[in-house]
Amino acid sequence: MPIRNIAVGRPEEATHPDALKAALAEFISTLIFVFAGSGSGMAFNKLTDNGATTPAGLVAAALAHGFGLFVAVSVGANISGGHVNPAVTFGAFVGGNITLLRGILYWIAQLLGSTVACLLLKFATGDLAVPAFGLSSGVGVSNALVFEIVMTFGLVYTVYATAVDPKRGSLGTIAPLAIGFIVGANILAGGAFDGASMNPAVSFGPALVSWTWDNHWIYWVGPLIGGGLAGLIYEFIFISNTHEQLPTTDY
Template sequence: MVRELKTLGFWQAVLAEFLGTTMLVFLGISAAIGNGNSSYPDQEVKVALAFGLAFATLVQSLGHISGAHLNPAVTLAVLVSCQISVCRALWYVSAQMLGAVLGSAIVLGVRPEAVESLDLNKLTGVSPGQAFGMELLLTLQLVLCFLATTDKRRSDVAGSAPFGIGLSVTLAHLAGISYTGCGINPARSFGPALVSMDFENHWVFWAGPVTGGIMATVLYDFLLSPRGLDLTGRLKTLCHGVEALAVETEPLVEGGAAAGECFYPKQLTIVINC
């Protein structure tokens, strides 16, 4: 764990998660509140496309540096899959939360005067229990898509993985905006809530996505496409990162992008083959 913290690539990856989540929240919320005259169906399509395209673009831009999780639910799912260390997961989630708060604060500063809301995730005609179920299922399909499209064991994947993940985000928003505003990302929900100091039913937007992400990992990694039961390798990864499994570890405070690839693309191969 100490060695991982001393690598330049680790901090580049943390910075990438911070910047990526900042941009994701800024772009998504800006699209959601930028046109108060839109009819609801048109608005839902616009917001869904904004989040989906933003996620696809950022995964394409930052995936080789950090894996471009941009979502605590994705990071926790990858942690359960034993593809990153506990230390890296904690730093990723912290960076994502800070990035979401910064992105929300920027939108608060530049929003039109007539706009009062920051597009908080709210329950619309559903109970908290129903909303929990909706967030769970929407996040489950997103994380399942994320794990499957970035699985380097596959040779049948054609096209762009970032585009596929972006489509998954778009699909979730098209299905869920009318019910919960479509959280599927605890950081995206936390940023506007903190800036607006409104945490009504906020637990739903943590419990649902986190549970859905973990369920997706269990389904994919242990049932649908098992990665193997090398407990020693998994424990090494959780404690020291994937670098601990490499024959030759990277130099300290050197290494650039390869040092920050948490599971995509090179270090995933190391985890799979262990």
Template sequence: MSILGKEDILKNYDVIARQIFAEFLGTFLYLSISLLAETNLGKSVVGTSLANGLLVASVIQIIGHISGGHINPAVTVGVLTCGHITVIKAILYIIAQIFGSLIGSCVAYSVTDVTLRNGLGATVPHFNMRADQVFGLEFIMTFILVAVVLSVMDNRNSNGLGSGPLAIGLSVTACQSSAVMYSGSLNPVRSFGPAVVMNIWTFHWVYWVGPILGGIAAGVIYRFIFTIRDSIIIN
């Protein structure tokens, strides 16, 4: 099958339509609830980190067997780089994730009391951090997340926590517990929805470039180093 995936779209459009809807629904569910964590808990590191990680795990449990449960353009790009998804499907996934982010953020906005709304969980640098510092954190944290996702997808990996969704969710929790007071997106659409709804764009480009490059780096290393002896199959 070609890396572009045009033939796959034409032959399996019904399956791919369900996968695209699953990515939209999963991202919508994640944003509509996860954004409430900061409005309810303020800047509680533990609460915010647990809410995000456990929601990621929950959503992946719901849609993982349908679409892979990416709900994150950086994960989609990392999976594409590793050769597990075609280009056209990856683009459609990302479009679905963007729409899910926007609608989920609107729902979170609509159900939040105006006195608690604040920035609606918009990701902005803390403690006057520079753009390069935020970039570095987002790159490293998303590298870890995507590497965990790829390890879960690797059928040679029989070790671990016994639950792929839990492993992925805990990687989000671990990274955010460490750095959420500095930066803690790990997901471009997690940043995009609140930025649009609240019109907060401080260093917003970093929350796209850092995670996506981190995802690409994880995909390259997993594809060409960790699976060097295995054939790469595009699903």
């Protein structure tokens, strides 16, 4: 079978100390990431008196999310794998690299981490609004859905290539950096259109705290489709059908 180890998991896994520690790591990593990412947007709004988004603001958002995710993945990698994203967890599940029960535990932790981060931001900024993700003027639902699918595919494919693939070699040492880079690059590409979430947890926390649910489903469906496709394709083609690592060349 190409997909190696898809499994529901045992009920006791949900209360196993290692699983609970991993969930706590996901909670903390997601909190760190969302606090930095959403916080950068709130800081921009404060500095511009809620002015229109500018190219400089888009670059700032890309840098904040890229740097924040680099750190969040790095600090969680040795404990939980540093998913920090339900779409990454889903991609790992369909590829047989995490059980369903542990995946659900991760999802709960990630959503809680995002929510707590947004509540902390709201309190620390004196009750400023936490901006929720939404579509820009002229952007349709189908446009945004394609953006989220393609961007999340690139993200999860990067995770597989640099962190999951058993033949990743020295790439594993730069996995958090590569993951942060692809998120930052995707924000530069899609941020002006739909905010470039790529992460249901990142969208959920602001939506819950600001109680803004317009087109929120896009930020779940798109990333889960993109992440699931990336997990299936990489696992099916490049891992389960054993590939030979190309020899290195000395220059």
